[in-house]
Amino acid sequence: LAPNNSWAISCTGCVDLDELNFDKTIVRFPYSLVKFDIAFPYGEKHEAFGAFSKAAHKVTDELLIATVGIKDYGELENKALGERFKVDDKNFPGIYLFLGNVKEYVQFPAHLDVTVDNLKSFISSNTQLYIGRDGCLKQFNDALKDYANKESAQQLALIAELKKEQSKLQKPEEQKSAKAYLLFMRKINEQGYSFHEEETKRLLRLKAGKVTEAKKVELQQKLNILEAFRVNKLTKATESAPTTAPPAKEL
């Protein structure tokens, strides 16, 4: 028995398309990520696609995330649609990014694993969209490169600049994220980079404890934001260093 939809792994946020509505729906979105697959998909790749869908829906309205189920039994539903894009049971799933119409598209590289991170990279590389880790904001991440190694005056200037960015944000989730970014910026400015490791441990400890699912999500978002502050090599002197040589801390 083929798996049925009540048992199949759902793909929340994914739109299932067929031969009648494929073209008409694709053209309505600036970008569409489509997974051509068997009719009732399951397994790691499908789950990754579903996880990607949830992540994408948190941050953008511009990307349609869709599936096409191709049957090679019964009425051969969508077989012709699969053939248009040269997808069949030898190369399921075929993942394609459409750029606003059915003629311009990029195929997800066959040699890449279908993981959430690879799908996010695929989107970032081929569109102006950025689907980062949950809770992260692109413009904040970009502004914070090497933050921990900057001079205090530079850090304070960045704090002022990103406060202005924060005031432009519309969505409550984005404002909440910005608040966390700014808090970490201030703490690192005041306490130095040691705050990063302490806070990471603190958040991980809380997350492993008895907390609600919603709280776990919130803690993971903070951990993701904290990741943006990680530097590979700390080159800035800490305030409490007794010697003149800055401690080189490989991370």
Added chain:
Amino acid sequence: LAPNNSWAISCTGCVDLDELNFDKTIVRFPYSLVKFDIAFPYGEKHEAFGAFSKAAHKVTDELLIATVGIKDYGELENKALGERFKVDDKNFPGIYLFLGNVKEYVQFPAHLDVTVDNLKSFISSNTQLYIGRDGCLKQFNDALKDYANKESAQQLALIAELKKEQSKLQKPEEQKSAKAYLLFMRKINEQGYSFHEEETKRLLRLKAGKVTEAKKVELQQKLNILEAFRVNKLTKATESAPTTAPPAKEL
């Protein structure tokens, strides 16, 4: 056991929406007809909706046809979405026409049967779209009101006019329909209204015989087109009438 998708009556052309993608998809289309229902719908109303979907997809790109499956078990998927539009198991299915955004919508009247024809009328009444009988073209239907009762010169003028309309048509199915309209216009002009009854009978006979499904569809399209020529009362004198009084023919 709840019916599963492999047994459920499919709704070809229908897009199944959920809480993550509902708003984002509705706003992308000029019009959206959405059926809020149980998670695995079946029965007359669902079948009518599916038949309507196929009919609509033949003639327009502007109407999204969608379903939302509301579960009152398990993870209560889409329950909140149903509540936004005051749909629950007491009044399934709830059918709504959205006018390009989630705030402007018209509800399909609860007292009307959910039939293909009623759905078509609902669309015609509330949008600029026209989803007529299979094979029909709105501008031809409109031009042919009371055609059989017009003077020959008027009929010939209409034939010339609609030949020009035919040359503007892009889709092969539409050109095929126009060809049938013009043929019937000529025959009625040459032979009078008796052609209508004879041709109707001829097409019905063929359709009831051993013909392929595709041929049956074609014959039904011709019958639908012929319907556009039906007049309730024939007021025009036939050429072979021996008396001066026109035969009144109630139909």
